[in-house]
Amino acid sequence: MPSISTTPQRARGGSPSKRQRAYDYLRARIEGGEFEPEARLLPGEIALELGFSIVPVREAIQRLTAEGIVTLEHNVGARLAAFDSRAYREGMESLAMLDGLAASLAAAHIDETGLAHARSINDELTALLESFDSKQYSALNAKFHETINTFCPNQRVLDLARTEWARFANLRDARHLICVSRAQESVREHTHILELIIAGADAAEIEHASRQHVLATLRWNAPSLS
Structure with missing residues (x-):
């Protein structure tokens, strides 16, 4: 092909x-x-x-x-494409690696406007927890990650990460796997990632935090995928 x-x-x-x-x-x-x-x-x-x-x-x-x-x-x-548990698992594992790398590379280049936008989106996610809507949460969550990743200077990495996010967006009949409890943790993890970027943390630490953030959702949903 x-x-x-x-x-x-x-x-x-x-x-x-x-x-x-x-x-x-x-x-x-x-x-x-x-x-x-x-x-x-x-x-x-x-x-x-x-x-x-x-x-x-x-x-x-x-x-x-x-x-x-x-x-x-x-x-x-x-x-x-139809949702299936294997595709979801493999997609999340791929997304974790690519999103972590994209975020770590973006950290040195994101500006104050980008950070303010990411914080604003995370505030919207926090407010959404009061009357949870999984579809809206999914869209905002993807927007949060894209806001950071768009500053990634490696276009190839960015394109691959975006492809996995698009595939994941479709697999989100996975939306039924998103619950308020995990969303609450996710918002806190977003805050931690932003704090690392603002503090000028080592790229490896930012990559690890971003990767574990995605994998945490996979671990949370593991019982539903068996």
Whole structure:
């Protein structure tokens, strides 16, 4: 299978290509939890929404399929990949490694605005604990991590981490695995990660804290996956 580049393809004049724009559009909707688990992706409808021909939409769906976020089924077409416990476990293990590395590399480059934004999102997560909504929590949690990781200077690491987050967003029929008790711990772990970054902690310590933060969710849900 040919490799799929995660680098945005630019049309003449520096604007993203229609294929890239269609991909970004679908990826954002998936990460935002707008699709139900195993929902069908209808290229014709998506093309109409974007005002594109169907070709760049199909190419975007092919890219999502190569990333494991979408599956193609005979006589059905494209749909979001189904949740299963093995995929969840493997995804979380991969995400822990990539997110930890991305955060540790980002720590030396994140600015005050980025830190303030991350703190603000974590405050929103804290407030959400009062009337817990797992879908909204998942979206905000991913946004918190992306706010930090976007400062990662290694584009390859950042692209891989984003791919795992997008795949995880789809696997979150995993949303039913998120509960208030774990969310409370998660918010505290976010605070600890931010404190390490602000204090200028060693990159290895930040990577460890970020990696263990993701793995803690996997350990918490282990009984439900057996």
